[in-house]
Amino acid sequence: MGLEISSIGLNPFSSQIANLKQLNNKYGRKVYFGQTVQKQDSFQSNSTTKFFDENTVKTLIAQNPTVGKILKDNKITPKLNMKELKELQLGHCKDTQEVAINIAKNLPYALKQQANLQDLREGAMLHDFGKVLIPSEILNKNGALTQEEHKIMDLHTELGYQLLKNSGLSDSVLNLIRHHHNNVDASHSFVPDINLQILNLADKYSALTESRVYKDAYSPEKALTIIYSDVKKGDIHPFLFNALVKSINQIQSPQVNTTAC
Secondary structure (H helix, E strand, O other): OOOOHHHHOOOOOOOOOOOOOEEEOOOOOEEEOOOOOOOOOOOOOOOOHHHHOHHHHHHHHHHOHHHHHHHHHOOOOOOOOHHHHHHHHHOHHHHHHHHHHHHHHOOOHHHHOOOOHHHHHHHHHHOOHHHHHOOHHHHOOOOOOOHHHHHHHOOHHHHHHHHHOOOOOOHHHHHHHHHOOOOEOOOOOEOOOHHHHHHHHHHHHHHHOOOEOOEOOOOHHHHHHHHHHHHHHOOOOHHHHHHHHHHHHHHHOOOOOOOOO
16 A cells, blocks of 8 residues: 555645745745756766776875865775765665656656756665765664764765866766755755755665664654655655655555645
């Protein structure tokens, strides 16, 4: 059976809207998703596999002195965690990529037109690339991180951006890598990038439904219940959450009726 929306308290949302440039959500905030994203049809590498090679990572570090400065300023010993990076490539990043694409495909038509699937594929696969330089004892700690460890862990977004800054990736993909944890701005309004909103949500869902050294994997129902609390707080847009629910229903039960979603 598919996931019952009513079981986690989600009121039905309309799947059609006339104008998505600006709308007031149920929490009283104005939401901007910006202009329609221009589809790119360039011949730049569509494969991110090359970046997961050890020699390539070393080259990327050598190309940007800022990477070494970040490590030095934060007293991080330069060491490549290739084992963890490979695990991310085949596990969390691959799963996040699949979830993100499925969310995009289940958005209302007007929002779907703004999503760039190629950017999502590349951004999702590389969003945690910077963790290759985060100490393994922090990545794999079986317990809560200290404040200082959180500070170091949070560096993975900037490290990923700096590592890949000169790699030939588009600015839009680099923006996803650098800001995938920041889907709201300082005024707590949604960042006007639908791809960033999608990646942020896909990353959260994937992290909740996979096992980590410090937790077991949550069921889809439990993960959605947790994420729905962010919807109620205004941290996740309901249209994106709705698309996530629909995509999960399609995977679990292709015949499920999602009209209530």
